[in-house]
Amino acid sequence: MTPEHLTIGTFARLCGLTPSALRFYDDARVLAPADVDDSSGYRYYLPDQVPTAVLLRQLREAGMSLGDIRAILDDPASTTRRIDRHLADLTQRLADATAAAERVRGSVERHVPPCGGLSVPGPLFAASCDQVLPATVANPELPVLDSVLVEADGNTLTLTATDRFRLTSRTLQSRSVGADFAAVVAAAAARTLADWSRRQHRITLSRNGTDVIVTGDSDVRRVPIVDATFPDYRLMLRSLPTPTTRAVVSRDALLHLLERSPRTIRMVVSSDTLSVDDDAIAATLTGPPITVGFDVTVLYPTVCNAIGDDVMLDFSANDQPLQVRSADAGDLITLAMPIRLPD
Structure with a gap:
């Protein structure tokens, strides 16, 4: 052992690893100390091992396996190739996990029972859609402007749309009291729903996790909810x-x-x-x-x-x-x- 040798604690501080991690990497044959005291078992490292230990830490932070890290330390020329392969694998795993999570979420939300419905005459609902839809506009930068806000509050149903130049809000009274909800639906979907509602005596609106559910005389329509934040039009009106x-x-x-x-x-x-x-x-x-x-x-x-x-x-x-x-x-x-x- 020479004066250049560093204790495991000093070496750990220099490379950003813990002493226990250094012992683990020694046992795993990834990073061996420069010397081990035969009597005490203390591990000692050399200053020129710090860059290797730092690289080891960074690769572990990137999620690489010990096998890949060992291969990189043995063959530094393979670093870029192995990192690219690792990132491609992570990207694919993330895509697979995201798709699986969406399937689970969709399955769960589809089975969330809808909240209590609010009943209004079908032709009146269609006429109300006709009144608010002219205040929508297709705007790729602000897609929420091409949508209608549907709100149920007690025994009232309110439809609102705005294109920034106009704002139209129509409130309907219901004979029933349903659960309160708010949902944003695409203007095109609202037009299709209005055309269908014209031929229904009464419709009942409710929502679950993904759709506004509209029950007619003998048919049920599901209108997908748009994931968008509608402008606070009530604040606008109050102002x-x-x-x-x-x-x-x-x-x-x-x-x-x-x-x-x-x-x-x-x-x-x-x-x-x-x-x-x-x-x-x-x-x-x-x-x-x-x-x-x-x-x-x-x-x-x-x-x-x-x-x-x-x-x-x-x-x-x-x-x-x-x-x-x-x-x-x-x-x-x-x-x-x-x-x-x-x-």
Whole structure:
């Protein structure tokens, strides 16, 4: 033994291994000490063994077997090849484990009993889908905008959609009280479900771990739940400024006015009229006059899907969303974003 020899404790600190691990690797014939005291059995190492011990530690942290590590230490030229093979094996094992876990999860979730259902008329549900679906849009960067939020709360069912320029929320009352749930479903799936619901007298909605389950007169449909976080539209509604100007107008008259208008319009609400350029319709006004710009392609579907003969237009400012509500029913609320008018 020479002054260069290091005790197992000192060597362990230098290479980041524990003394017990060094003893194990010696017994496994992976990393032998430079010397062993015959009388005490103490192991001693040389400083030039530190890089080898560090490599051993790193390979173990990467999950390599002792057999592969021993082969690398015996033949350093094989290091890259063996590491690549090890990573490929780990990747395949991860893929196999992921697939197996998904199969198990899917099997378990499929057998989770659905929560209690909420029953509504099928045609009414279909009409509600028709009202909110125009507020969806296909956006690869924000796929949640091409979806509908379905919420059951007590005896109410609410459908909500937004494309950032519009937000539409429709609430239906149910004769039954089901378990509360919320689920996001794809807009395309909601359209298909609406077409089917039109031919059902009543439908009952519930959900399990993976699907919204819709039971009709003699058939059951499963709508996959989209793994997406829907925007907090209730916070958006609560954050809206208090309307300062309210106009009640004929829905059909406003639609005809928009049909005659260019795409970009300057809407002026004052006195007892709502006008676009030189075209005007009668309005019942509360509050001060206001001028707001709109894109007709955003505003028209909003008004078109309103309920009843009259619509209520709530304005707070020319740069804040317009709230479009049915004058005789408060269960459909739509927001339409204005546009900036040229000076």
